[in-house]
Amino acid sequence: MTDKNLQKKQAAEAALQYIKPNMIVGLGTGSTVSYFLEALAKADINIVGVTTSQVTSQHCAELNIPIVDIDEVDHIDVTIDGADEVDTYLNGIKGGGAALLMEKIVAKNSNENIWIVDESKVHATLGSFPLPIEVIPYGNGQLFRQFTDRGFFPKLRRQANGDPLVTDAGHYIIDCHLNNINNPYALAEYLEGQVGVVEHGLFLNICDRVIIGGETVTIKERQKTNTEQV
Numbered sequence: 444m445t446d447k448n449l450q451k452k453q454a455a456e457a458a459l460q461y462i463k464p465n466m467i468v469g470l471g472t473g474s475t476v477s478y479f480l481e482a483l484a485k486a487d488i489n490i491v492g493v494t495t496s497q498v499t500s501q502h503c504a505e506l507n508i509p510i511v512d513i514d515e516v517d518h519i520d521v522t523i524d525g526a527d528e529v530d531t532y533l534n535g536i537k538g539g540g541a542a543l544l545m546e547k548i549v550a551k552n553s554n555e556n557i558w559i560v561d562e563s564k565v566h567a568t569l570g571s572f573p574l575p576i577e578v579i580p581y582g583n584g585q586l587f588r589q590f591t592d593r594g595f596f597p598k599l600r601r602q603a604n605g606d607p608l609v610t611d612a613g614h615y616i617i618d619c620h621l622n623n624i625n626n627p628y629a630l631a632e633y634l635e636g637q638v639g640v641v642e643h644g645l646f647l648n649i650c651d652r653v654i655i656g657g658e659t660v661t662i663k664e665r666q667k668t669n670t671e672q673v
């Protein structure tokens with residue numbers, strides 16, 4: 444196992460301490476979450492999962508982890524998810540696995556969000572990982588042109604056969620190569636104002652706790668803003 448995968452596994456296993464019997468648990472998507480699902484199945488804790496992608500639902504079926512549709516629960520206790528990048532404020536970029544839309548819906552409906560990552564994901568500012576933007580197929584070329592004009596260096600995500608990748612919800616993804624996002628809040632506001640943009644991969648003020656695998660596992664908590672504390 445590579446160092447990176449070992450760290451993912453360490454973070455995933457450390458997340459088990461936050462899972463208690465009878466919880467409704469949001470289950471993210473990606474290779475780090477796969478390690479978490481395996482640890483969860485092994486620990487045999489009686490939970491029910493709410494999944495964020497077809498891939499995760501499939502993996503739960505293989506591991507006999509019971510899942511329920513998001514609209515059949517009145518709350519989600521905690522969601523465990525990976526991230527592509529996380530900064531010092533615990534804001535992050537997600538969507539490298541094309542699951543950002545459902546991941547954000549599950550995260551926004553969770554009482555607590557915990558991210559599990561390896562050390563390579565932690566950066567002072569966001570932007571070294573291309574920002575995924577999920578868009579409606581109709582008119583995606585117009586958005587692409589707009590992003591190009593703004594210097595976002597967009598790239599339409601494609602499958603191995605060259606066709607555009609289609610998300611679980613039937614949309615396309617445009618990855619924007621921004622390098623350094625000085626003001627993620629302003630960027631999020633701009634993107635949320637564009638017709639045709641369904642969701643973007645900036646997850647701001649969402650993650651409550653990040654678990655970073657490494658020689659020693661590090662756990663960081665987000666300081667809540669005054670408005671959030673009220």
Ligand SMILES: O=C[C@H](O)[C@H](O)[C@H](O)COP(=O)(O)O
Binds near residue numbers: 537
């Ligand atoms: O769409 C995918 C998700 O946002 C993943 O959580 C993210 O890409 C991290 O994936 P991995 O754990 O494979 O690095």
